[in-house]
Amino acid sequence: MSRLNVLSFSSCFPSSDDPTRGVFVLQRLAALKEFCNLEIVHPWPWFPGYRSRDFVRPRRAREEIQGLNVHHPRFFYLPGILKHLDSWFYERSAAKWLDSYCAGSRPDLLDVHFVWPDGVAMARVAARLGLPLAITLRGKINPRVGNPKMRSQIAEALQSADAVISVSDAMANLAAELGAPRSRIAVIPNGVNTELFKPRSAGDARRELSLPADGRYIVAVAFIQPSKGFGELVEALSRLPEDVHLVVVGEAFGGEAYLSRLRRRASKLGCADRLLFAGPQSHERVPLYFNAADVSVLASHAEGCPNVVIESLACGTPVVATAVGGVPDTIRNGENGFLVPPQDTEALARALADALARDWSRAGVRSSVDGRSWTSVAKRVLTVFEKIAGNRATVSASDGLGAARVSKRPA
Numbered sequence: 001m002s003r004l005n006v007l008s009f010s011s012c013f014p015s016s017d018d019p020t021r022g023v024f025v026l027q028r029l030a031a032l033k034e035f036c037n038l039e040i041v042h043p044w045p046w047f048p049g050y051r052s053r054d055f056v057r058p059r060r061a062r063e064e065i066q067g068l069n070v071h072h073p074r075f076f077y078l079p080g081i082l083k084h085l086d087s088w089f090y091e092r093s094a095a096k097w098l099d100s101y102c103a104g105s106r107p108d109l110l111d112v113h114f115v116w117p118d119g120v121a122m123a124r125v126a127a128r129l130g131l132p133l134a135i136t137l138r139g140k141i142n143p144r145v146g147n148p149k150m151r152s153q154i155a156e157a158l159q160s161a162d163a164v165i166s167v168s169d170a171m172a173n174l175a176a177e178l179g180a181p182r183s184r185i186a187v188i189p190n191g192v193n194t195e196l197f198k199p200r201s202a203g204d205a206r207r208e209l210s211l212p213a214d215g216r217y218i219v220a221v222a223f224i225q226p227s228k229g230f231g232e233l234v235e236a237l238s239r240l241p242e243d244v245h246l247v248v249v250g251e252a253f254g255g256e257a258y259l260s261r262l263r264r265r266a267s268k269l270g271c272a273d274r275l276l277f278a279g280p281q282s283h284e285r286v287p288l289y290f291n292a293a294d295v296s297v298l299a300s301h302a303e304g305c306p307n308v309v310i311e312s313l314a315c316g317t318p319v320v321a322t323a324v325g326g327v328p329d330t331i332r333n334g335e336n337g338f339l340v341p342p343q344d345t346e347a348l349a350r351a352l353a354d355a356l357a358r359d360w361s362r363a364g365v366r367s368s369v370d371g372r373s374w375t376s377v378a379k380r381v382l383t384v385f386e387k388i389a390g391n392r393a394t395v396s397a398s399d400g401l402g403a404a405r406v407s408k409r410p411a
Helices: 023-032 083-102 115-129 148-160 169-177 202-208 230-238 256-269 286-292 307-314 345-357 362-367 374-399
Strands: 005-010 037-041 044-046 062-065 068-071 074-076 109-113 133-137 163-166 185-187 216-221 244-249 275-279 295-298 319-322 337-340
Touching (some): 023 037, 083 148, 216 286, 216 307, 230 345, 295 345, 307 319, 337 345
Parallel strands (some): 109 133, 216 244, 244 275
C-alpha cells in the first residue's frame, strides 16, 4: 500500500505561543509522520473579547512544529454555558475549513484526538464526506460522559467511527458500553521518549535545579487543579517526616488563586516550608525533576493514560499513583511503585512513606517501560489506519456508497 495521507484533528496541541500544551499528542504524531503523509489541524476556541488559558490565539494560521505542518483554524465557543453545543460549533468551523482543504488535497482518512468535542464533531463531518475516521480516546471522555446530552453524542460518534483507539483498557471498556463494536476498538497506550527520559544522577539533577542535596523529594508533574488530587496530596505531605519535600511542576488552574489556596492549606497543616511550586516547565526540563526525586506522585481522581507516569518510570523513578484510567496497566505494586484508591489521603500518605523507605533499583524501574517507544506506538496506529482505509476503499468500490450517515445537530 502507498503511503496514506492522514489529516489529524486535535484541539489540544502545542503551538509556538503555547508550546507545552498537548505534547503527548505531538509525540505520537511526530513518530507517525515517518510512516505516512501527515498534517495537523489544531482548532482553537474563540469568543469575541474573551481571554483565558484555553483561548490562546496562535499568531499564525499555519506553522511547522517538529517537521509537522500544523493548521490553526478557529471555532466559535461559548465559555461556561451550553457546553453540549461545543461539538456543533466545532463541526461548523471544521467542515468549512475542510471543504476548502479538500479542494486541493483529499485525505485518505481523518485521525481525531479526544472524543469531545473533536471526535463528535468530526464523526459528522467524516460521514458527510465519506472519509474513514479514527477516534483516539483520552482521559477527557471521563467527565464528559456524565453529562447526558454529551454522552448521547459521544455514543453516536463512537458507534459510527471506523476505528476507536483507546490509550487504556478502562476507556476501551467504556467505549464498548457506549456501543462501539469491540472489533473496531484497539488499545494502544501512550509511549515515551526514552532518549529524553532516562536515568541520571540525582545529585546532578538537584544541583541543576538548585535543590539542596540532602532531604528526600517527591515530585508531582501535572496541571494543578482539584481533580488532580492536590488537596489530598498537600494533606499527605503533612503526615510525612520533616525531611520530605514536595516539588510541584505545572501550570495552575485559575492561576495564583488556586496556588494560594493550597499554600494556605499547607500552612494550616504545618508543611508550607516543604511545598515548592516550580511552575510550568519545558518538556526538555521535566526529566530533571523526575531524576532529582526519590519518588513521583500522581493523585488524580480520573485519568486516561498519563504520560507523566511512563516518563517517571523511564527515568528510573518509582511512582505512587491512584488506580484510575490506564495507570493500573503500568504500575505494578512493589516493582515500580504503588497504587492507591483515588481521594484516599491516608492510603496516599502511607504509600508515599513506603516508597520513600524502599531501596529501589532505578534500572529495574526503568525496565518496566521497555518497548514503550513512540515509534512502536506509531507502527501500531498505522496498522489500524491501513486496515480502515482498506476497508473503506473495498466498500466504496463494491457499492459506491461508502458509509455515509446523517449529520445531526445536538438537541
